[in-house]
Amino acid sequence: YIGKKQAAPILLRGLEKLEYRGYDSAGIAVRENSAPDAKINIVKAKGRLKALLEKTDCGRAVPGLCGIGHTRWATHGEPSELNAHPHCTDDLSVVLVHNGIIENYQEIREKLTKSGYRFYSQTDTEAAVKLIDSYYKQSGEPLTAISQAMLRIRGSYAFAMMFRDFPDSLFVARKDSPLIIGQNGDGCYIASDVPAILDSTRTVYYIGNLEMAQLTAGAVHFYNIDREEIEKEPVQIQWDAESAEKGGYEHFMLKEIHEQPQAVRDTIQSYLNEQGEIDFSAASLDDAFLKQLERIYFVACGSAYHVGVAAQYVLEDLAKIPVRVELASEFRYRDPLVPENTLVVIISQSGETADSLAALRKAKEQGAKTLAIVNVVGSTIAREADYVFYTLAGPEIAVATTKAYSAQLLAVYALAIAFAQDRGQLTDDQAAALVQELESLPGKMERLLEDEERIQWFASKQIAAKDIFFIGRGLDYAISLEGSLKMKEISYIHSEAYAAGELKHGPISLIEPGTLVIAVATIPSLFDKTMANIREVKARGAKVLCLTLESMAQEAGKTADYVLPIPETHPLLQPSLNVIPLQVLAYYAALARGCDVDKPRNLAKSVTVE
Numbered sequence: 001y002i003g004k005k006q007a008a009p010i011l012l013r014g015l016e017k018l019e020y021r022g023y024d025s026a027g028i029a030v031r032e033n034s035a036p037d038a039k040i041n042i043v044k045a046k047g048r049l050k051a052l053l054e055k056t057d058c059g060r061a062v063p064g065l066c067g068i069g070h071t072r073w074a075t076h077g078e079p080s081e082l083n084a085h086p087h088c089t090d091d092l093s094v095v096l097v098h099n100g101i102i103e104n105y106q107e108i109r110e111k112l113t114k115s116g117y118r119f120y121s122q123t124d125t126e127a128a129v130k131l132i133d134s135y136y137k138q139s140g141e142p143l144t145a146i147s148q149a150m151l152r153i154r155g156s157y158a159f160a161m162m163f164r165d166f167p168d169s170l171f172v173a174r175k176d177s178p179l180i181i182g183q184n185g186d187g188c189y190i191a192s193d194v195p196a197i198l199d200s201t202r203t204v205y206y207i208g209n210l211e212m213a214q215l216t217a218g219a220v221h222f223y224n225i226d227r228e229e230i231e232k233e234p235v236q237i238q239w240d241a242e243s244a245e246k247g248g249y250e251h252f253m254l255k256e257i258h259e260q261p262q263a264v265r266d267t268i269q270s271y272l273n274e275q276g277e278i279d280f281s282a283a284s285l286d287d288a289f290l291k292q293l294e295r296i297y298f299v300a301c302g303s304a305y306h307v308g309v310a311a312q313y314v315l316e317d318l319a320k321i322p323v324r325v326e327l328a329s330e331f332r333y334r335d336p337l338v339p340e341n342t343l344v345v346i347i348s349q350s351g352e353t354a355d356s357l358a359a360l361r362k363a364k365e366q367g368a369k370t371l372a373i374v375n376v377v378g379s380t381i382a383r384e385a386d387y388v389f390y391t392l393a394g395p396e397i398a399v400a401t402t403k404a405y406s407a408q409l410l411a412v413y414a415l416a417i418a419f420a421q422d423r424g425q426l427t428d429d430q431a432a433a434l435v436q437e438l439e440s441l442p443g444k445m446e447r448l449l450e451d452e453e454r455i456q457w458f459a460s461k462q463i464a465a466k467d468i469f470f471i472g473r474g475l476d477y478a479i480s481l482e483g484s485l486k487m488k489e490i491s492y493i494h495s496e497a498y499a500a501g502e503l504k505h506g507p508i509s510l511i512e513p514g515t516l517v518i519a520v521a522t523i524p525s526l527f528d529k530t531m532a533n534i535r536e537v538k539a540r541g542a543k544v545l546c547l548t549l550e551s552m553a554q555e556a557g558k559t560a561d562y563v564l565p566i567p568e569t570h571p572l573l574q575p576s577l578n579v580i581p582l583q584v585l586a587y588y589a590a591l592a593r594g595c596d597v598d599k600p601r602n603l604a605k606s607v608t609v610e
């Protein structure tokens with residue numbers, strides 16, 4: 001922040017708002033005043049922000065109107081005060097915070113060591129600040145020094161910098177890591193995501209790749225890497241600040257689970273035209289290309305990848321287009337065959353996931369058309385893809401995704417219906433019936449959420465479980481993958497998901513008396529098959545909870561130990577309802593085990609590094 005107000009409390013508040021992303025240490029640097037010889041005070045603390053708040057007396061102990069702050073998630077070197085940011089030169093001529101990874105930091109470090117620089121931390125960031133300083137010592141000009149360093153550095157970065165001799169300015173530079181700049185009458189703000197500054201301003205500038213900016217209390221100037229000034233239009237953020245607050249819920253995750261009906265409702269509405277038909281003209285999907293479309297790749301990470309797994313079943317069934325699903329971290333490092341007339345769909349809540357972004361670029365390199373299903377407006381993936389469908393889930397704060405996942409599923413359904421109609425696989429009446437069914441989902445989700453206590457009771461009984469296996473067939477398998485990920489990431493109970501038919505090919509040897517198996521069996525044509533699997537695991541001592549349709553609950557109760565009935569919808573849309581009890585179950589299991597639900601250990605909300 002740079003402006004008229006005390007910087008430290010603003011920095012600390014901003015860091016608090018981004019706490020949900022996960023971190024292990026934090027630090028701030030604040031300039032005492034704007035005299036050329038004014039001190040820059042740096043305070044760092046390992047662990048939670050609380051420690052930094054205590055050390056700085058909530059910011060009061062570090063007065064000044066200009067400063068930078070950072071929470072670190074260790075990539076190079078252990079979490080420690082020494083490795084925490086800001087990093088600086090010995091003479092404090094440059095002070096810097098960094099998100100991203102400098103790939104050639106060893107080589108830079110060795111060269112700078114030879115020319116007399118000393119290094120104290122194990123971080124890649126320290127190489128960046130000293131490299132910028134070495135250029136700065138030659139030119140005396142920050143933008144020149146930063147742009148020279150940008151040419152030398154390989155990797156990703158969002159830098160925010162203070163130069164001792166430029167008391168009235170902050171500087172930023174960006175490549176591949178998220179960075180936004182906000183402005184209001186009180187000053188200018190730098191952040192890696194909107195929630196950090198939402199209570200101060202909604203006027204935001206997105207800074208592009210390989211661009212720099214100089215911020216003063218009253219203005220922002222943007223430059224390309226050749227230091228030519230460039231014009232940027234500010235964007236008004238529509239989110240309200242409340243949507244980034246807990247609103248009476250104990251955790252963001254529980255709040256976001258309950259926001260799913262609204263997220264789904266908003267997302268559907270955004271895809272419908274006045275006649276109530278799915279209309280993607282806003283995304284300017286090219287009709288001629290769609291007519292020639294021969295296959296679709298879904299590429300994503302984590303839960304977004306699980307949406308892709310569901311998408312494969314839905315699109316092949318409804319639109320009869322061959323679909324392939326890939327993990328972005330794999331896709332980016334192989335030589336995928338992306339023939340002509342292929343659409344590559346990247347799914348990402350944050351729009352900043354490093355592997356998904358790299359996969360998007362790879363797909364473009366191979367000549368594919370790309371479509372991004374993204375939640376964060378203006379994010380890098382949204383900007384770089386040929387077409388964008390936004391999900392309207394609003395800000396998602398809990399690390400474990402829930403409402404963004406549900407909104408992504410919805411986007412996939414809308415895509416499948418539109419493609420199916422386009423290719424003559426669905427009549428207008430059939431498409432209208434499916435849209436109507438989509439519109440009924442939020443109400444059914446609300447009904448499911450009213451039954452939360454039953455799941456809470458079940459979760460409290462199962463918290464001692466050492467292992468949980470999720471099984472299902474078809475779309476129920478896709479949802480099992482997501483249920484298992486939710487469970488392990490927030491409750492730390494070991495869990496695996498298997499296609500139920502795979503059990504006897506290996507995993508069944510892990511079943512022993514007391515093992516918990518959660519079977520998802522909501523597809524009538526596969527019900528008997530899954531019941532047979534339940535009998536197999538029960539014969540080996542497992543306890544089984546079965547999620548099934550209300551109409552099949554009684555039958556399931558003859559085989560499973562516990563049954564959770566789910567309202568019925570069109571079979572292809574059933575995952576939207578099935579996922580909810582699994583999210584709630586993971587939430588209450590984590591809560592009962594005393595886990596930090598919103599900020600599970602070792603995880604970050606936006607995985608902007610590899």
Ligand code: F6R
Nearest residue numbers: 302303304348349350353400401
């Ligand atoms: C799990 C979870 C992650 C993300 C994954 C991709 O609850 O949140 O698995 O789904 O890191 O993130 P985005 O969607 O931001 O690309």
